Amino acid sequence: MRIVVVGLGAAGLWSAISARMKDSSADIYAFCDEKYFTYSRCGLPFVIGGEILRFNDLIITSEDILKRMRINFKLNCRVTDVVKDTVYYDSENGSGQLKFDSLILATGSKPFIPPIKGVNLTNVFTLRTIDDGAKILNTLNSTKRSIIIGAGAIGLEVAEALTRRGLEVKIVELLPRVLPALLDEDMAKIVQKRLESNGVSLILGRGVDEIYGSGKVEGVAVGDENFQCDMVIVATGVRPNVDLAKNIGVNLGVTGGIKTSKLMETNIEGVFAAGDCAETVHLVNGKPFLPMLGTSAYRQGKVAGFNAAGGSRIFPGSLGSTVLKVFGVEIGSTGLTVERAVKEGFKVVVGKVRWYTKAEYYPTHEKINVKLVFDGESGRIIGGQIVGGEDVAQRVNLLAASIGWGMKVEDLCNIDTCYSPPVADTIEPIVRASELAFRKFKR
């Protein structure tokens, strides 16, 4: 049996590994159109910021590792077409073709560049690849004032990185708050305060009308205001790479991603998809969803690879669980915000606390803000946001598990949590927030 994987990002790599785990004798091929082995895109801002010293440190696999797993690979090689059971590819060393039994599309995504005048000026960057990152890093010494378009996770991480490098940083965000997909306004405000206290200026609820300059960027126009700068980072999200899929008759979904079944299979039997290019469902409402996260890419790849090798594992869907750390503040979110839940017709019950991460008397405790969103009809948890404190990633994981498993407010109140003064409080803040919500339900 031969399995061909198109793409060697998180989804492609994990598809190949998972196929190998399932079938020790399969012939596995992975094609990658970049010149690097799989690397952590999420690590790029930290090389720009200097916490990580080299872009090469982000490369998480190698020729050796892939060979040991008997995964054949071709870097710098584009798959140009698929006809029936054959992929056609192009590389510097010429073109070729390869027959397959199962195909996995893990073609990833590319930055979305809004149609603004001037986006092609010099020193206007996106941050998606090592090469993008290297360009930004090379420009730092000759720049002083930066403007970031978009206040999503990448925008904020880059804001910290550039601040660390001594640049002046302004963020322009079309929506009225930072991290609009992850946080409601009350929680976003805590983050905004932290950004501003670290010297980042925020221009919220307004869009960039033009990037201007002659050859090189000189500023951006927001309404009738001009803000001078010598670097612009466009961080307005990504779009799935679906050209190949479209060309070969693979159906796309309403989100623009490749439509997949719970087996991560497309409409064409034996053709699977995983990662940023693959549409899945949201675990709260079952609606089509494009999580666009490394974690989802890993999980979808795991399932797609396993099934491409003859298994039948299920990918239940995603919640878009996200965590980031900006200027020392940890921020986490999973499921629906109140804003989104209300839009989707939920009658929402909220439990919100500002409490401690450890026993209040223990010297290193920190304050943490926890906001949980419950469906007022069923009592089911449908979302959670955490800002501040510590151990936020693991708290998000607990919330994601409870949402994914359909747990209700009482279930969260009853978790047999652990405690010891130097590491936790007797009453976990998530339980406190759940208790507050619990009281709002009629009993």
Place this chain on the structure above:
Amino acid sequence: MRIVVVGLGAAGLWSAISARMKDSSADIYAFCDEKYFTYSRCGLPFVIGGEILRFNDLIITSEDILKRMRINFKLNCRVTDVVKDTVYYDSENGSGQLKFDSLILATGSKPFIPPIKGVNLTNVFTLRTIDDGAKILNTLNSTKRSIIIGAGAIGLEVAEALTRRGLEVKIVELLPRVLPALLDEDMAKIVQKRLESNGVSLILGRGVDEIYGSGKVEGVAVGDENFQCDMVIVATGVRPNVDLAKNIGVNLGVTGGIKTSKLMETNIEGVFAAGDCAETVHLVNGKPFLPMLGTSAYRQGKVAGFNAAGGSRIFPGSLGSTVLKVFGVEIGSTGLTVERAVKEGFKVVVGKVRWYTKAEYYPTHEKINVKLVFDGESGRIIGGQIVGGEDVAQRVNLLAASIGWGMKVEDLCNIDTCYSPPVADTIEPIVRASELAFRKFKR
């Protein structure tokens, strides 16, 4: 309606608070036989170690707080008897009686002192109360060599505290490893190495036959060996305080604790029990269980108080979830160890990894050991142990939730975990361990 609570530890306090939340007009009384308001017993080792400066810092409530919640209290006051709907009490200011509609027994526990010759010598201590702690603290300047009997959580925390204070520390444990109720041998060994590298000597698998000395302790005899010391801490666990319960006809269970329903009610209608004195069930196997933890005390108190005030909330049971931090290593455990699961007849499947807490390339990542225990028949998770790393408490909470909610290995593989290089790895170690276990199940 009048609700009387006997005891003002975590269970008593939370019974009273929860009763108040349920019924804003009830008359609530709490009796406490110590002279302090509710304090954190778990904090005692950290005052001895010097991380916390004063025992008073551990007191988590006050006259003001209780008055604001309209909880009447009597400190230094023993409830001596209950006849039908009346409690009888004794204090320095004389005795009295009080009628009640609901009664909550939150009488806590006392140290178990093994019947060893010499346990009454001077400088032989237990650590249960602030007064116990003060005695130990007052003795530190005149002691050099300490022996701790028992390598449970308190034993290890005290070992670190005494080491910090410059004492030589030896631990004698009857069972062949440290934390025998929490960890299997493979995981306990990691902790033992850490203890020894910090100068703590371990005498495992052997019991203390005698504590000797004339008046003051001079050493302990273990088999035919004598170990000299000038202080002994007996940390061999606690036993429930059930004298009052027995006297008034409340039934005890096989564990020696007060038998309770899921409403935390005893065999006598209107009489509830919560905390260390109250037997509950183990969430894995439904068997009678005495968790003896502050967290369980809080949760049982919450339910007992609510129901004593006319509610009907359920306490589903406990897993004995525990976390501690000793010499910088975080240790967590919940549910059954492999040893115990096998004893209980489970056909066990284990998933075990040593992995990173953050992206491997991120400079502050730490190594973490995760061991998960699954029921080989149903695939259900029945236990978890974590040693090392960081954020261990929150990981234990996730495992406790998954065990409590009856989750299976696939459910853990599918958790929509979050990730960002400075705070988490793409693949959460718990998911990695689950994947390893998943592969061992026939599919």
